[in-house]
Amino acid sequence: MKTVQVDVAVVGAGTAGLAAFYAARKAGAGAVIIEGGEYGTTCARVGCMPSKLLIAAAEAAHAVGRAAGFGVHANGGFRIDGHAVMDRVRRERDRFVSFVLRDVEDIPDAECIRGQASFVDNHTLVVADHTRVTSKAIVIATGSRAAYPESFKSLGDCLITSDDVFDWYDLPKAVAVIGPGIIGLELGQALHRLGVRVAVLGRGGRVGPISDPEIRAYACATLNEEFTLAPDAHVADMHRYGDRVAIRRAGPQGAELMEYFDYVLAATGRTPNVADIGLHRTTLELDAKGVPVFDPFTTRTVSADGASPIFIAGDAGNFIPLLHEATDEGRIAGQNAARLALGSEARPGLRRARIGVVFTDPQIGIVGGGLRALKPGTFATGQVSFEDQGRSRILLRNKGLLNLYGDLASGKFLGAEMLAPAAEHLSHLLAWALQNGMTVAQMLEMPLYHPVIEEGLRTGLRDLDVKLRAAQGEVGKAA
Ligand SMILES: Cc1cc2nc3c(=O)[nH]c(=O)nc-3n(C[C@H](O)[C@H](O)[C@H](O)COP(=O)(O)OP(=O)(O)OC[C@H]3O[C@@H](n4cnc5c(N)ncnc54)[C@H](O)[C@@H]3O)c2cc1C
Numbered sequence: 001m002k003t004v005q006v007d008v009a010v011v012g013a014g015t016a017g018l019a020a021f022y023a024a025r026k027a028g029a030g031a032v033i034i035e036g037g038e039y040g041t042t043c044a045r046v047g048c049m050p051s052k053l054l055i056a057a058a059e060a061a062h063a064v065g066r067a068a069g070f071g072v073h074a075n076g077g078f079r080i081d082g083h084a085v086m087d088r089v090r091r092e093r094d095r096f097v098s099f100v101l102r103d104v105e106d107i108p109d110a111e112c113i114r115g116q117a118s119f120v121d122n123h124t125l126v127v128a129d130h131t132r133v134t135s136k137a138i139v140i141a142t143g144s145r146a147a148y149p150e151s152f153k154s155l156g157d158c159l160i161t162s163d164d165v166f167d168w169y170d171l172p173k174a175v176a177v178i179g180p181g182i183i184g185l186e187l188g189q190a191l192h193r194l195g196v197r198v199a200v201l202g203r204g205g206r207v208g209p210i211s212d213p214e215i216r217a218y219a220c221a222t223l224n225e226e227f228t229l230a231p232d233a234h235v236a237d238m239h240r241y242g243d244r245v246a247i248r249r250a251g252p253q254g255a256e257l258m259e260y261f262d263y264v265l266a267a268t269g270r271t272p273n274v275a276d277i278g279l280h281r282t283t284l285e286l287d288a289k290g291v292p293v294f295d296p297f298t299t300r301t302v303s304a305d306g307a308s309p310i311f312i313a314g315d316a317g318n319f320i321p322l323l324h325e326a327t328d329e330g331r332i333a334g335q336n337a338a339r340l341a342l343g344s345e346a347r348p349g350l351r352r353a354r355i356g357v358v359f360t361d362p363q364i365g366i367v368g369g370g371l372r373a374l375k376p377g378t379f380a381t382g383q384v385s386f387e388d389q390g391r392s393r394i395l396l397r398n399k400g401l402l403n404l405y406g407d408l409a410s411g412k413f414l415g416a417e418m419l420a421p422a423a424e425h426l427s428h429l430l431a432w433a434l435q436n437g438m439t440v441a442q443m444l445e446m447p448l449y450h451p452v453i454e455e456g457l458r459t460g461l462r463d464l465d466v467k468l469r470a471a472q473g474e475v476g477k478a479a
């Protein structure tokens with residue numbers, strides 16, 4: 001077996017791992033990066049990029065349908081060419097992947113090790129039985145994979161995950177999406193708009209990452225106007241029926257529904273890739289799901305002796321499994337692993353205000369962790385509906401509801417949840433205000449052009465401002 005001694009070893013060459021590797025090298029450490037699967041990253045191969053390519057095609061199809069509302073008619077009708085749709089998705093996906101591959105090719109061979117890595121102890125990894133790596137510090141950046149109940153496996157090749165969708169050569173006729181989370185909503189609506197018969201079925205009532213019950217109810221009703229979205233579907237049975245899948249579930253007024261689909265797309269969540277990397281041979285403290293406990297500011301894990309040389313970044317840490325967070329965590333982990341290896345101490349890195357966007361239409365936006373991150377009784381809620389918002393009506397996109405939260409004591413903006421037109425842009429404005437610690441009154445001093453969707457924010461902020469002032473007045477009177 002080959003042996004390698006290095007300052008920093010990074011396990012996983014995804015977004016977080018590459019960021020960690022480059023940061024460690026930049027900080028002056030000798031580093032290696034170990035990859036057990038394909039280069040190219042989850043984001044580019046099967047995640048953010050191909051999913052948004054599919055959604056872009058769906059939006060184009062939807063725009064044609066919506067044009068009639070403006071008196072613009074596609075007289076010859078229109079046709080969705082599934083082959084062409086998937087061809088563009090794969091072609092553009094491959095282009096994004098090629099950029100990552102080009103970067104990886106620039107890394108000297110001696111710094112890249114291919115194979116699955118597994119811990120031998122806190123400082124040692126074995127890679128696919130051919131290389132033993134001893135390292136002063138290690139970064140775990142092994143990502144995550146789709147997770148679904150064991151019973152789904154009886155569906156055989158009718159069971160797919162999001163990974164499979166982007167390799168299709170044509171669009172199927174009917175897909176049941178199990179799990180109305182972020183992936184289920186994005187892919188479910190996109191496939192529906194591309195002419196696939198879709199049912200998005202959940203359990204327990206969750207809709208994407210929304211925790212505010214008002215926004216959740218509004219989102220569910222709005223999306224359900226367009227395609228079947230049953231967040232608490234009570235699926236009684238799901239079994240293989242020839243080359244299709246039969247699903248029996250509760251229908252309206254106590255009736256039972258039996259539907260047949262070409263595929264079941266399991267979108268029931270993702271699990272960090274940490275179960276089979278030999279963590280039991282380290283002294284790391286693990287949480288209930290078997291994921292190393294770590295400090296999100298330093299990304300350093302916690303070990304029995306309090307001096308762990310192991311950092312964790314990206315989906316592997318299961319903290320905020322989003323692309324921009326994987327990049328930040330990777331960079332922090334790489335810098336700190338290098339510091340430790342070169343004899344200094346780990347330092348807290350920059351963690352930004354939280355933002356999440358789901359690319360449905362209307363989009364879902366969550367800022368600052370949303371309602372679930374707030375302590376009851378400490379905040380007021382301002383609201384705006386986009387149904388009568390000027391620019392949204394002009395564009396025939398006047399569907400949306402936004403709740404904004406402000407701190408009763410300080411008047412500071414705390415976060416928001418929304419289903420709204422252009423939520424990706426509204427969420428960014430709000431996240432920047434949040435990170436800057438702005439009060440609601442200060443946000444209202446910011447400029448707004450006319451007529452824009454962002455004017456809706458002002459309406460919601462004014463509502464919040466009135467409520468905060470009223471609450472502060474009450475406090476003043478009591479004093
Ligand atoms: C369908 C879909 C859509 C998404 N859309 C968005 C979006 O729009 N916006 C957003 O912010 N996020 C999105 N995400 C989430 C985002 O893609 C992830 O948060 C991000 O890619 C995680 O990066 P990572 O570096 O942690 O993992 P990865 O990129 O998966 O990298 C992990 C790497 O580790 C390797 N590895 C695993 N185990 C080992 C081992 N033992 N030894 C060696 N190598 C190993 C793997 O092969 C892999 O290459 C989406 C995800 C999916 C699935």
Ligand SMILES: NC(=O)c1ccc[n+]([C@@H]2O[C@H](COP(=O)([O-])OP(=O)(O)OC[C@H]3O[C@@H](n4cnc5c(N)ncnc54)[C@H](O)[C@@H]3O)[C@@H](O)[C@H]2O)c1
Pocket residue numbers: 149178179180181182183184186201202203204206207208209267268269270320321322356357358359
């Ligand atoms: N736009 C984006 O930023 C984006 C897009 C896609 C994915 N992602 C990332 O990928 C992660 C994983 O997404 P996801 O949608 O797989 O997970 P998720 O946790 O968002 O959703 C899983 C859903 O499946 C439901 N569910 C679980 N078991 C079920 C069962 N047996 N039957 C029916 N429903 C069931 C859950 O209640 C939940 O609604 C996200 O958390 C996010 O970090 C982000």
